[in-house]
Amino acid sequence: MATPYAKELEVAQLAVQRAARLTKRVFHEKAKGTVSKDDKSPVTIGDFGAQALIIAALRHHFPSDEIVAEEEAAQLRADAPLRDQIWELVRTTRLDDADAEAFLGGAIPDADAMLDLIDRGSSQGGARGRIWAIDPIDGTKGFLRGGQYAVCLGLMVDGDVKVGVLGCPNLPVDDAAPLTADIGGAHQTDEEGRGVLFSAVQGQGATSRPLGAGALREAKAISVKPVTDLSSATFCESVESGHSNQSESAQIAQKLNITKPSVRMDSQAKYGSLARGAGDIYLRLPTSKTYQEKIWDHAAGDLIVREAGGQVTDTTGSRLDFSVGRTLASNKGVVAAPAAIHGQVIKAVQEVLGLSK
Numbered sequence: 001m002a003t004p005y006a007k008e009l010e011v012a013q014l015a016v017q018r019a020a021r022l023t024k025r026v027f028h029e030k031a032k033g034t035v036s037k038d039d040k041s042p043v044t045i046g047d048f049g050a051q052a053l054i055i056a057a058l059r060h061h062f063p064s065d066e067i068v069a070e071e072e073a074a075q076l077r078a079d080a081p082l083r084d085q086i087w088e089l090v091r092t093t094r095l096d097d098a099d100a101e102a103f104l105g106g107a108i109p110d111a112d113a114m115l116d117l118i119d120r121g122s123s124q125g126g127a128r129g130r131i132w133a134i135d136p137i138d139g140t141k142g143f144l145r146g147g148q149y150a151v152c153l154g155l156m157v158d159g160d161v162k163v164g165v166l167g168c169p170n171l172p173v174d175d176a177a178p179l180t181a182d183i184g185g186a187h188q189t190d191e192e193g194r195g196v197l198f199s200a201v202q203g204q205g206a207t208s209r210p211l212g213a214g215a216l217r218e219a220k221a222i223s224v225k226p227v228t229d230l231s232s233a234t235f236c237e238s239v240e241s242g243h244s245n246q247s248e249s250a251q252i253a254q255k256l257n258i259t260k261p262s263v264r265m266d267s268q269a270k271y272g273s274l275a276r277g278a279g280d281i282y283l284r285l286p287t288s289k290t291y292q293e294k295i296w297d298h299a300a301g302d303l304i305v306r307e308a309g310g311q312v313t314d315t316t317g318s319r320l321d322f323s324v325g326r327t328l329a330s331n332k333g334v335v336a337a338p339a340a341i342h343g344q345v346i347k348a349v350q351e352v353l354g355l356s357k
Ligand SMILES: Nc1ncnc2c1ncn2[C@@H]1O[C@H](COP(=O)(O)OS(=O)(=O)O)[C@@H](OP(=O)(O)O)[C@H]1O
Pocket: 041, 070, 135, 137, 138, 139, 140, 141, 142, 238, 239, 240, 242, 243, 244, 265, 266, 267, 268, 287, 288, 291, 293, 294, 297
């Protein structure tokens, strides 16, 4: 019997790898022109270009699947120079391996087709059918400051995440590398061992492999690190204080007798770091009563951590619910940890947040 979701996994891995290659070009070519969006968050030509390349591959293989993606092309339709800059980037970014590039469906015909592909990410999501969630650059702020960022792709079927892939160009390849948010200076060349592709299929475990520029590299199974002494745990959280309540996380750490300072890392790279045992706990504590987390910020990481032996819930202890639309409207915050200690962490979270039953 064929392995479930084998083709979806291969398409996702190669599409993320190609999109990550585009984002690295943008970073190294210092072409990080940003435009700001209605929500005043930054978006770069890398975000738009990566989304176009990922959607092109998904449309080639799975034309009837729905897609929920972070970015839209409206601004580009009104800004020809910006559109042309992104089109030049998309047109010239390929995987080094001809077979892998052909497998993704070949070149996008022209700039208008690129805009239409970007706008294919407008699905409202929901509880029925096959729906892909794309964050072309998660941690755009991190990307702009030369920190961590991730190219994120997940597949939900009837609201349940089945496939998750994270491309983390600035994380160390070495799964045993200590957890650190910085990348040792943006001047570091790729050869110095950065770039990881995390992936998971529901029920099949989680893996990491070097992020390549052509065919997929050899994978290794990964798992969360067993925590025997909670006080020696490492916890990570957002860099942006607007994205997670950092004073509450400090109180939670204190309650757990954790003495190490938090590692503040951008993007879903935090999920990948937990899944391979580099970090132990990920806390994302709401900073507003109204903000709803986007499904594209969590779908891939949620599955990868759970397939690596972790547990991921919101601050009330409920699993993340990807079936209610473009946001995690039923959830507040995120708490991720090895399954064996998740209960202890949640207890401390609920005491600090005043959620204890
Ligand atoms: N108020 C609020 N609360 C929680 N999260 C928010 C909030 N505002 C934005 N965002 C989203 O955070 C995404 C970045 O994720 P991280 O916080 O893990 O990384 S970072 O430290 O912000 O770079 C970031 O994703 P990208 O836009 O893809 O970078 C945002 O979607």
